[in-house]
Amino acid sequence: MAATTQRLRAAWGDAEGRRRDILASAERLLEESGYAALTMRAVASGAGVSSGTVYQYFGGKDDVFVALTARRLEQVQATLRDVEREIGIAAVLREILPQVTELWRKLGRSAPQWEAKVLASGRRSKGMATSASVYRETLRTLARTLHETAETCGQTLIDDPALPHWVWDALIGVADDLLLGGSRQGRVRAKRLIEFATEAIERSIVAPG
Structure with a gap:
C-alpha cells in the first residue's frame, strides 16, 4: 500500500495532480x-492525503462518484x-467500445447506485x-455521430428516440x-464477439430499403 500511495502522490502545490490522485483512489x-x-x-x-484535503476538492462521496462517471463519459x-x-x-461502435468497457470495468459494480442517484427522478444535488x-x-x-x-x-437510421439508448445499452452488454468472459465459455473469441455484436447493432438501427 505504501508503494502505491507513493506512486500516486502528486507534488506539493500540484492541485490538478492531487485531484487526479483522489479520483484514481x-x-x-x-x-x-x-x-x-x-x-x-x-x-x-489511497491517495496518500488527509480526509480534509479530499474535502477541499469534493463535498462528499457523491461528488467524487459524479466526477468519475462524468470523466469517463466525456472521454x-x-x-x-x-x-x-x-x-x-459498426466501426464507429468498435472505436468507443474499449472506453465503454473500461467505464464498465471501473464503475459497473456501482451502476445501480449511479442510476438511483443520477437517473431517477426527484430532487438531486447540483453534482448529480x-x-x-x-x-x-x-x-x-x-x-x-451515428446519424x-x-x-x-x-x-x-430508424427514426426513434429510443435508438441511442438501445445502442448504449447494447454496448454495455x-x-x-x-x-x-461469457462468450469465451462458448469458445467465441473476443474479436469475433465484437465484430458480430457491432455489425448486429448496425443492422438493427438502419432503416430497410
Whole structure:
C-alpha cells in the first residue's frame, strides 16, 4: 500500500495532480469493492492525503462518484466527436467500445447506485444534476455521430428516440460479456464477439430499403 500511495502522490502545490490522485483512489475502490467502499477516509488513504484535503476538492462521496462517471463519459464523447464518419457505423461502435468497457470495468459494480442517484427522478444535488446532463449529452453525441455516419455511408437510421439508448445499452452488454468472459465459455473469441455484436447493432438501427 505504501508503494502505491507513493506512486500516486502528486507534488506539493500540484492541485490538478492531487485531484487526479483522489479520483484514481476512488476509482480503484469502486472497481474492487463497489459503492459501499467509497468513503472519504478510504479515498484519502489511497491517495496518500488527509480526509480534509479530499474535502477541499469534493463535498462528499457523491461528488467524487459524479466526477468519475462524468470523466469517463466525456472521454466517450470526445472519441465520438473525432471519429471518422467514413468508417461506417459498426466501426464507429468498435472505436468507443474499449472506453465503454473500461467505464464498465471501473464503475459497473456501482451502476445501480449511479442510476438511483443520477437517473431517477426527484430532487438531486447540483453534482448529480451535472452528471445526468453529461450522460444525456453522451447519448446526444452518440445519436448525432451515428446519424452523420449513416448519411456519409448512404444509409438512413430508424427514426426513434429510443435508438441511442438501445445502442448504449447494447454496448454495455457487450462490455459486460467481455469482462466476465461469457462468450469465451462458448469458445467465441473476443474479436469475433465484437465484430458480430457491432455489425448486429448496425443492422438493427438502419432503416430497410
